[in-house]
Amino acid sequence: MATDTHAAAGHAAEAASAPGMPQLDFSNWGNQIFWLLVTLVVIYFVLSRIALPRIAAVLAERQGTITNDIAAAEELKAKAAEAEEAYNKALVDARAEAQRIVAEAKAEIQADLDAATAKADAEIAAKAAESEKAIAEIRAGAIDSIREVAADTAKEIVSALGGKADAKAVEAAVDTRMKG
Amino acid sequence: MASEAHGAEEGGLVFHPMDQFIVKPLFGGDAIGMFTITNVTLWMALAVVAVVALMVFGTSSRKIVPGRGQSIAELAYGFVYKMVEDVAGKDAVKFFPYIMTLFMFIVFANFLGLLPMSFTTTSHFAVTVVLALLVFLTVTIVGFVKNGLGFLGLFWVSSAPLALRPILAIIELISYFVRPVSHSIRLAGNVMAGHAVIKVFAGFAAIAVVSPVSVVAITAMYGLEVLVAFIQAYVFTILTCVYLKDALHPSH
Numbered sequence A: 001m002a003t004d005t006h007a008a009a010g011h012a013a014e015a016a017s018a019p020g021m022p023q024l025d026f027s028n029w030g031n032q033i034f035w036l037l038v039t040l041v042v043i044y045f046v047l048s049r050i051a052l053p054r055i056a057a058v059l060a061e062r063q064g065t066i067t068n069d070i071a072a073a074e075e076l077k078a079k080a081a082e083a084e085e086a087y088n089k090a091l092v093d094a095r096a097e098a099q100r101i102v103a104e105a106k107a108e109i110q111a112d113l114d115a116a117t118a119k120a121d122a123e124i125a126a127k128a129a130e131s132e133k134a135i136a137e138i139r140a141g142a143i144d145s146i147r148e149v150a151a152d153t154a155k156e157i158v159s160a161l162g163g164k165a166d167a168k169a170v171e172a173a174v175d176t177r178m179k180g
Numbered sequence B: 001m002a003s004e005a006h007g008a009e010e011g012g013l014v015f016h017p018m019d020q021f022i023v024k025p026l027f028g029g030d031a032i033g034m035f036t037i038t039n040v041t042l043w044m045a046l047a048v049v050a051v052v053a054l055m056v057f058g059t060s061s062r063k064i065v066p067g068r069g070q071s072i073a074e075l076a077y078g079f080v081y082k083m084v085e086d087v088a089g090k091d092a093v094k095f096f097p098y099i100m101t102l103f104m105f106i107v108f109a110n111f112l113g114l115l116p117m118s119f120t121t122t123s124h125f126a127v128t129v130v131l132a133l134l135v136f137l138t139v140t141i142v143g144f145v146k147n148g149l150g151f152l153g154l155f156w157v158s159s160a161p162l163a164l165r166p167i168l169a170i171i172e173l174i175s176y177f178v179r180p181v182s183h184s185i186r187l188a189g190n191v192m193a194g195h196a197v198i199k200v201f202a203g204f205a206a207i208a209v210v211s212p213v214s215v216v217a218i219t220a221m222y223g224l225e226v227l228v229a230f231i232q233a234y235v236f237t238i239l240t241c242v243y244l245k246d247a248l249h250p251s252h
Helices: A002-011 A026-160 A167-179 B002-011 B039-057 B068-088 B090-113 B125-155 B162-204 B211-248
Strands: none
Touching (some): A026 A167, A026 B039, B039 B068, B068 B090, B068 B211, B090 B125, B125 B162, B125 B211, B162 B211
8 A cells, every 4th residue: 555655646637547546646735725725714604694594584583483473372261261161160150040030930930829729728718608608698698598398398297197287396306307 | 445455456447536635626627725715605605505596595575384495494593592592502503603613614515515426515524514614613612601611510520430531631632622523524434435435336337237336326325424424413403502502611
């Protein structure tokens, strides 16, 4: 290798296609180094003056946009949660209100019902009492009539049979019969 | 290299795997002076054009929702920025443009070098040695400016037994000065070897019997080289970050 490279360095100048490493032909190192330094300086200035600040700005801007968007989304989410809470609260309130109204109506109706029932009961009781009285009257009237009829009939029967009808005795007999 | 030359002699094949690395003046003449415009100049200029196209024109619309070009530019930015921040620490961020420059140049030089008939600037030790020396000098100067003589604590392994420390210090010192060597040869060596191997396979393609194998091999090598082109740029950059971390925080 060592002899090879030495030979290459020596021959490269005279024969361009001589076997060996053109890399070890030191005669053109100056040229390469000069152009390399020029290249590096140009790339350095292009990058550090234009490209890198621009990309950094774009990245920062994007980061900012993302952060803002996330914050906005969070805010909207909080608002949505708030709205939902309000809705739920309204729902609960409405339900309680409805229940209260229902209970109130129920109580009112119950009261009306109770009053009506009581009134009806009283009327019924009054009517019943009246009827009982009437019935008792009728019954009493009927018994008297029966006794009269029975006594008359008995007198007629006794007289028809040829007996002498003792009014008092007949009436007493009718009474005993009716009681028995 | 020797075996390739032998192959050329024995089989009658024409192998010039290293011809692609020859530096030539673009506008005639044989002499290459300091300022001669050569194929090196051309391909470095193309790298600059590519960097400007991606990083400046690609991002010119500054969209909140990026397009294709802007996405790639932002990806490159984020990739290197995160590397600097994670590996070298938060206070290394002010070196970010410098490291970004190295990364963008190497990655574009590597990929442009993969174009057929192109010239790969990063396959030359002249280029990678300068890149590595720039990193080495930067790191050393930053180390001494930031930490004063405390930077020498990098070589004094305080966690080791006292008797071992002088020996370790010598080893650390040697490894420190070997850094630019390995740093530069790794990059140029990888790129050069891959390109040379592709050329060798291409030479075999002249024989009809083996040409299908050769074409498949070229395709496979090319795929590998695409990986190597990115990985070597990444390795160079991350090692720069590691060295920078040593300079900013020399204590072990």
